[in-house]
Amino acid sequence: MTARNKLVLNILLFVSCVLLAGGALLYNYSYKLCWKCSTHEYYQRGKEFVTHADDELQHTGVDFIRLAADHGDVEAQLLLAESHAPSLPQGYVSTTPIAQEMLTPLVIRSRAIAKTLLSEAYNRLYAASNLSADQLYNMALLVEAGLIDRDNPGEATHDLLIQAAEAGNYPAMSRLGNDYHQKSEYALAKKWLRRAAEAGRDPQPALTLGDYFYYGKSESVNYEKAMHWYRLALQTQRTLSARDSEQQRLAAEDIPMARIDMAMRQLQKTRMQAPLTLTYHLSGDAKNYQIFVSDHPEGPIGEVTTIAQEVVATMDNSITLALSIPVRKKTFHSSNEGLNWVLQSYARSRYGSYSRFDFKLVR
Structure with missing residues (x-):
């Protein structure tokens, strides 16, 4: 073999070894390469990597999540913030609890870092009206805890709780009901307690x-x-x-x-007990009249109208009907039947179905 051929052969062997070593290296570290990954794909890979048992893979996952967070991926910012936070408000619910649990030991605990990331992520989502009911409740808790700054934290927390409750968040409904109850604002408390109870x-x-x-x-x-x-x-x-x-x-x-x-x-x-006497008077004519009672001075409790041969009795919208009375309007064969239904419906709604009543007409 000539010297030239030996040289060529050695070069080929060297190149082959380099390619083989490069291929092995590329194979071993291919998980770190993501040539065409979007920012969110880096987050998704990072979230997957941190749940693995391999230390190197976990730290690569941390790098990927940080990269995604630095480029403005909201989900990455939230996951990173929740992991950095020394503590989160009671009732706060993470959307990625498993990844958060695995990521937390891999990052430093810093309220300042957590506050920065939480503020950026939640403020962006809120500005875009892109918060779920649970996230609105989370944001209310974060504002209350001082992890998101507001000029008037108390008012901002309350507004966010209302938005969360309106969107269907149960803890927000329950808390609003209890808060209003503690303030003896029973009408508002009843609104939210009713929704919470029905949940x-x-x-x-x-x-x-x-x-x-x-x-x-x-x-x-x-x-x-x-x-x-x-x-x-x-x-x-x-x-x-x-x-x-x-x-x-x-x-x-x-x-x-x-x-x-x-x-x-x-x-x-x-x-x-003896029957409860309720006095009432009528306003109108024989075919169309309104019904007034002495213990409801705000206005009529209902009306009876006759159209052709049909008598229609209607309860006024100001009257809160008992649960056992499913309708506000009913058709009868006679005006007296309609009048009696309005009076009975009002009395049962106000005093209960088990009470007995004696209705007395006054002129």
């Missing part, structure tokens, strides 16, 4: 509403409505404790059962 996540809102009607907080005492909410509380509790032991279920149901028994006793007493 069926906790029996307490329904119990509180039942107490409103039992004790007459912002409402006339109405044991029938109190029973409705106490029974809903019991139903919710039974659903929540369905998988508990019998002893645990009975213990959990004790409070709503006691409230139901309490309201039932009052209903029984009411049924034994």
Whole structure:
């Protein structure tokens, strides 16, 4: 073999070794290369890598998440912020709890870093009206905790809680109901407690509403409505404790059962009392008239109209009807039937279905 051929062969062998080594190196570190990755794809890869057991892969994941966060990926900023935070407000819910749990030991705990990232991410999402109900609630908690700055933190927190509750966030509904209750603003408390109770996540809102009607907080005492909410509380509790032991279920149901028994006793007493006399007067003519009662000076409680051969009785919209009265308008064969329905509907709604009434017309 000539010297020239040997030289060529050596060069080829050298190039082959370099290519082989480069290929092996590329294979071993290919996970670090993402030639055409978008910012969000870096975040997705990083989130996947930090959940692996391999230390090097985890640290690569941290780098990818940081890169995505630096380039403005909101999800990366939130994950990184939640991991940097020494603590998050009670009730805050992470959208990526597993990745956060794995990432937290890999980064330093710094309130300042967390605050910067949380503020940037949430303010951008809020400005774009792109926050979910849960994120609105998270943001309210962060503002309250001072992790997002506002000129008036108390007012901003309250506004965010209302937005979260309107969007369907249960903790926000429950908290608003409790906050208004503590301030004795029962009308507003009732609005949010009702929505929280109907969500069926906790029996307490329904119990509180039942107490409103039992004790007459912002409402006339109405044991029938109190029973409705106490029974809903019991139903919710039974659903929540369905998988508990019998002893645990009975213990959990004790409070709503006691409230139901309490309201039932009052209903029984009411049924034994003498009829309640309600005076009323009419305004109009024989075919079309409005009905007024002495204990509702704000205006008419309803009206009766006759069109052709049809008599229609209608409850006024200002009257909050009992749950047992499903409609505000009903058709009858006679004007007297319509009048009686309006009076009975009003009385039952205000004083309860178990009360007895004596209606007296005054001129």
